Every structure is written in C-alpha cells, then in structure tokens.
Amino acid sequence: AQSVTQPDIHITVSEGASLELRCNYSYGATPYLFWYVQSPGQGLQLLLKYFSGDTLVQGIKGFEAEFKRSQSSFNLRKPSVHWSDAAEYFCAVGRTPRSRDSGYALNFGKGTSLLVTP
C-alpha cells in the first residue's frame, strides 16, 4: 500500500534561513504526491502537487518540492523562511482507487511541525 514517512517531527529554523522538510514515499509506480500546510486551528491548505513531468514543482508561498524517484523522496524547500511559515506540514500520497469510479483518497504522513525563531 502507498505510504509516506516524514522523518522529522519538529524542525526549528531561524527567520531568513533556508528550509527543507523531508518526505519519503513507498509505492511501486509513479505516485501522486502532495504537500499541505496547516496553521494552528485551521484546515489544510494545498501547497503543491506532483503527478508527472517536471520533477521540480513550484507551489504557493514561495515553496518548491523535488521528486526524486531514485531516493523515493519528495522534499519540500523554501530559500528564505518567514515567521508566518510556522505551521504543521503534511506530505501525502494518492491511493490507488479501488474501482474505476472511485476517487483518489490520500495517505498522509504524521506531519512536521515547523518553528521559526527570530
């Protein structure tokens, strides 16, 4: 079954520093991959997604992610972090539909909590 692992539960970064959040997936074929962000008390917002094609994906809020098949990874990056980026980040992989009509549910990682210091 498709799954994702986020190895880091918490990450602390200084404002203005670069950021990389790790995500490893488990799936034999080309996966559908997503990054979401959740601010405290809020729902999840889609940052970016990868289905096929160019392995470097640009998202909202200055984020990007790179799909690396050889490493089974889809790491999220940002060159300069802002204090407003403090939030929880979730990586997700699309499940194989059970039937032709069935939609794509997602399997989520357990999340990485980002703290930004002054």
Add this chain to the structure above:
Amino acid sequence: DVKVTQSSRYLVKRTGEKVFLECVQDMDHENMFWYRQDPGLGLRLIYFSYDVKMKEKGDIPEGYSVSREKKERFSLILESASTNQTSMYLCASSPGRGQYFGPGTRLTVT
C-alpha cells in the same frame, strides 16, 4: 475560489449521543472525504464518497457512518458517541486528484 465549509468549528457532546457533522462544498466535486486528526497520528481516513449515495470505508470506519444525498453535502454520523471519538474532524472534496479541506470541527465527547 474553492470553498469547503463545515457546520461547526467546535462541538461538545455527551457519551451515547448521536452526532452529525456536516460538510458542504460549492465546487461540484465528485469526491468527498472525512478524516480525523489526532496528535502524533496525522490524518486518518474514515470514509469517502465518489458520487451521490456512493461511499467507501476508509481505514477507521468503526463507530461512524456517512450520508451523501446531494452532491454538495457529505455528512459524518457518530451513531453513539464515545470519548475515544474526541478529535479534530476534517472534511475534504476533490475533482479527482488533490483535495481541498474545510476548516475542521473540533469535537469533544464527555
């Protein structure tokens, strides 16, 4: 703009009560989903629906049921609420791949 709304942000119910959580989307999406989110466990899929009156069990359907009578509305039902169902409940909708989430309902069962 994509909009998914959930009927309540906060809800407090007693053990044994029947609880309804409502979710509405205005994007004419075929697929709708219910997750629960717990600290350290991430998001876990409870149920989803890929068409009106069609549903599939997710990973943790026990103690829950769902209803989708209209395309825009997907309801999660706790038949007899228990304290271990205290959680954040998130609804999502999707046109196919990629999901759009509502703000969540924080349910406390006492």
